[in-house]
Amino acid sequence: MPRRRGAASAIGIAAGAVGLIALTIGAATAATAVFFARKVVTPPERREEDVRIARVDLAAGEITLLASDETRMRGRYGLWFDRDTGHARLGDVIDDGEREVRRPIESVDFGRLDRATRGRMDGYYHLGPWELDAPYENVVVDTELGPAPAWLIPAADASARWVIQVHGRGATRPETLRAVQPARDAGWNSLLITYRNDGEAPESEDRKYGLGGTEWVDVVAATRFAVEHGAEEIVLMGWSMGGAIALQAVLRSAEVRERLVGVMLDSPAIDWTDILRFQGTLNRMPPELGDLVVRVLGGPLGAGLTGIAAPIDVLELDPVARADEFDVPMLLMHSVDDGFVPIDGSRRFAAARPDLIEFEVFEGPRHTKLWNAEPERWTGLIRSWLERRDSLAPATFGDEAEIVG
Known part of the structure; x- marks a missing residue:
């Protein structure tokens, strides 16, 4: 019962804080600012698999990915797939088409790449x-x-x-x-x-x-x-x-x-203010959203809104x-x-x-x-x-x- 009352109290504080912000900047904008504030301070539990795998030819040692800024990157990269249970290493772009990008497979370290349909590229390349x-x-x-x-x-x-x-x-x-x-x-x-x-x-x-x-x-x-x-x-x-x-x-x-x-x-x-503004534009939000996120993180109600132990004064950083x-x-x-x-x-x-x-x-x-x-x-x-x-x-x-x- 004490834990349930504490949780209810925290939820009440957060809801009240959102309400106060909403009075000045609008309910939808306030909710979005709080969402992004929580996201920036919360360690991700799982990384998004934003790379689409079109074809895998293990015999030829090649993989075809749907074209994107990520899949067109020059150089060598790691490719995680199947929710990070599989890993391969890819070489530089062989063919950069309008819709697809072809790259060499340098190694499949573990997992079934031939069965994967999605993945994510990272720059680590080395596993350890x-x-x-x-x-x-x-x-x-x-x-x-x-x-x-x-x-x-x-x-x-x-x-x-x-x-x-x-x-x-x-x-x-x-x-x-x-x-x-x-x-x-x-x-x-x-x-x-x-x-x-x-x-x-x-x-x-x-x-x-x-x-x-x-x-x-x-x-x-x-x-x-x-x-x-x-x-x-x-x-x-x-x-x-x-x-x-x-x-x-x-x-x-x-x-x-x-x-x-x-x-x-x-x-x-x-x-961080500049970064948050930029991230807002990437998510098709107005640049001013970044300034609102800064206000949420640094305000006296920031802990109730985001779960951080103490407000973060972005300007001090x-x-x-x-x-x-x-x-x-x-x-x-x-x-x-x-x-x-x-x-x-x-x-x-x-x-x-x-x-x-x-x-x-x-x-x-x-x-x-x-x-x-x-x-x-x-x-x-x-x-x-x-x-x-x-x-x-x-x-x-x-x-x-x-x-x-």
């Missing part, structure tokens, strides 16, 4: 560190919520330099495997971490994302682990929301800054507004054709600190798929940037606010 030509360890990072699993992949030679990899929203640590080899080539260890509510690390009480405002604490714990195991110089690398998490760790933790010598960002979530507080070099990579996180936030961040930020603009790749489309360029950027760490100084990038490839 066991696929890399390098030793690795399964390790545990002690966080305030409990033990969080991580992969430690050491450099070829003993090194006190560590790159801590922070994956993005709705992703898992295999997303960051693509950066391991260039880091090893440059003489850096790699620690691929998990963080709260990502499906592997311990859950927070509300089981919701904080958009970087809560997860950064787990990066502090990872930094502590690295230092305890010999790290003297640390670079944080964040992907998508992982970029937001990494930047919040830099801004909020003296412990992180003590050993920090650089930050690398792949398709980072810089400006904007690194551009606090750009003068950063003091380490950064490598920032983003695509103008990202399709999920607009590049505008990265442009503003790079323009705010051209003395620190080397900004590499890609054209064509979609969100966090820069390696897939241009592996040599992307790998070379990371390797050379890490190799130059001894010589990198703020003045190095003074005249290079944007480098277009």
Whole structure:
């Protein structure tokens, strides 16, 4: 009975909050804003299978997909199918027709691809560190919520330099495997971490994302682990929301800054207001919806509406507004054709600190798929940037606010 009364109370609070918002912006718009606010902070239980499979010819080693922005992407990708019970790897486009796209099948790792009708493509490509030509360890990072699993992949030679990899929203640590080899080539260890509510690390009480405002604490714990195991110089690398998490760790933790010598960002979530506006337009909603979602997340009734433990002040998460507080070099990579996180936030961040930020603009790749489309360029950027760490100084990038490839 106490639990039922508590649930009823929470529902009542949420309903009342929606009613208050509806008085000022309209019932339909209010409901939509609340829906999107919940969606952005709730870890997905299942990823949408948005790729239609037309034909599979295992004998010829080819697959035909219905044409879309995703299936037309250049490069190599993983393909999950049958609700993530099957996985294959696809090569670059062979034939790009008006209605169908043909790609080579590089491998079928598990599952019956010949029976699949739908799937989803991702940029991970690698399933785990066991696929890399390098030793690795399964390790545990002690966080305030409990033990969080991580992969430690050491450099070829003993090194006190560590790159801590922070994956993005709705992703898992295999997303960051693509950066391991260039880091090893440059003489850096790699620690691929998990963080709260990502499906592997311990859950927070509300089981919701904080958009970087809560997860950064787990990066502090990872930094502590690295230092305890010999790290003297640390670079944080964040992907998508992982970029937001990494930047919040830099801004909020003296412990992180003590050993920090650089930050690398792949398709980072810089400006959440801008991202939410963009997502609204993708869903055929007015751009103003993003501003309403920001109000829901940050308002005093945000917890009742979304289930978050505390309101999220999106403006406080904007690194551009606090750009003068950063003091380490950064490598920032983003695509103008990202399709999920607009590049505008990265442009503003790079323009705010051209003395620190080397900004590499890609054209064509979609969100966090820069390696897939241009592996040599992307790998070379990371390797050379890490190799130059001894010589990198703020003045190095003074005249290079944007480098277009």
